[in-house]
Amino acid sequence: MPKGDLPKTRRGRARREQILRAAEEVFGEAGFAAASISEITRRAETAQGTLYIYFKSKEEIFRELVVEMGHLTRTVVTRALDPGATRLEAERAGLAAFLHFVAERPALYRIVEEARFVDPAAYRDYFTTFAKAYEARLKKAQADGEVRPGDAEVRAWALMGMAKALGERYALWGDPAEIDGVVDEAFALVREGLAP
Amino acid sequence: MPKGDLPKTRRGRARREQILRAAEEVFGEAGFAAASISEITRRAETAQGTLYIYFKSKEEIFRELVVEMGHLTRTVVTRALDPGATRLEAERAGLAAFLHFVAERPALYRIVEEARFVDPAAYRDYFTTFAKAYEARLKKAQADGEVRPGDAEVRAWALMGMAKALGERYALWGDPAEIDGVVDEAFALVREGLAP
Known part of the structure; x- marks a missing residue:
């Protein structure tokens, strides 16, 4: 999937949204440098591999x-x-x-x-x-x-x-x-x- | 010397000022995280030991x-x-x-x-x-x-x-x-x- 496009399925969109909300929390609390992908996926209750389906990098999120x-x-x-x-x-x-x-x-x-x-x-x-x-x-x-x-x-x-x-x-x-x-x-x- | 006090000698004040101006440049260009004490002292033409006479840490500068x-x-x-x-x-x-x-x-x-x-x-x-x-x-x-x-x-x-x-x-x-x-x-x- 080209990064930046919205997922086609409802489930995909929901997962992407979950990742963004977790990232909002983690970046907001810790700042960019201290925020980690593993903390974001932990809070989003997603595997790291799943996150990389939707986003290339921490920078992109x-x-x-x-x-x-x-x-x-x-x-x-x-x-x-x-x-x-x-x-x-x-x-x-x-x-x-x-x-x-x-x-x-x-x-x-x-x-x-x-x-x-x-x-x-x-x-x-x-x-x-x-x-x-x-x-x-x-x-x-x-x-x-x-x-x-x-x-x-x-x-x-x-x-x-x-x-x-x-x-x-x-x-x-x-x-x-x-x-x-x-x-x-x-x-x-x-x-x-x-x-x- | 208690940190934060101004040096008593003119030479000391000039050196402290030199360090601050170098730090202004380095923090301004690189941001806090990427700025290094060694780059600050290099531009201030001072030894690292001298910097620590005037300031406790990068945070303090x-x-x-x-x-x-x-x-x-x-x-x-x-x-x-x-x-x-x-x-x-x-x-x-x-x-x-x-x-x-x-x-x-x-x-x-x-x-x-x-x-x-x-x-x-x-x-x-x-x-x-x-x-x-x-x-x-x-x-x-x-x-x-x-x-x-x-x-x-x-x-x-x-x-x-x-x-x-x-x-x-x-x-x-x-x-x-x-x-x-x-x-x-x-x-x-x-x-x-x-x-x-």
Whole structure:
């Protein structure tokens, strides 16, 4: 089977999924260097040979998790949106969805951050892809008069950075019960700025 | 000599400084795990025994660089400020100073980010200390009517995250000549927000 393709059978897909979830746990706890294939297969309750049907290497599993985090983040953020929402409403809902998601899947957040060192190309690709899509949405909102004119690329990176730092402070290190209050405050900053 | 204290002689301080600059280079290029004491002493043109007069271990040198990045960032940002500046003017000058500093010392940025994995306590301490000071300045500005009322802690983390992401995109990966334009755009967002 060409690596990277999804298995054809339901059982194969379930096994691949089991391996990814075990890997998410192990990478999240131990970090990339200390994580071992044998620990991943132990937790996935699979033979090592089975793992190698689906993935070439530890590196490939790690990269797959980074890509997965990208898909999941986009899905979670998109699902949180009311289809008729304005861009500002979408900013608020997207930030809330992202912070709750980080609180639920802290290992994936950590894996993406570790990718900066383990797989710099995957790391850069992750954020660049996300920023490009974000930029396009901000440009459209500008054209529709929903946000003030401004450089959509700079805004996309600034807003992503804000969400990332708030995710670290409040979703990873803090009390998830605080998240909704944090979203209110951060959204007020994004909407109105600091000027009195 | 108790480790962590500065050497008493000028020559000792110069040697310690040489070791730190070599370590900044080596950690920045190779990352913590691949960096070796022997490569650091080779570039510092020092004997290994000399290095151990000043530092207990590779871990201690790494931690010292994280602490140094904290001091330097605060110094660079503070120096950029006109003493009579309002908080909003200070936000702009601070962001510009930070982005130019990241462009000049990319290895230090990378070292702080790697600290999340190498020395999580130092990483968390770095950002928590910075955020506390930032929060205090924002609170004062609020009391002085220079910024709109709002949660200073959330704002501090949001603004730090913004600076960090812009540093990565424009100071590490981009063209430093773009930095001033990026500061203009990011500052407009911080001042006025997105609302039309």
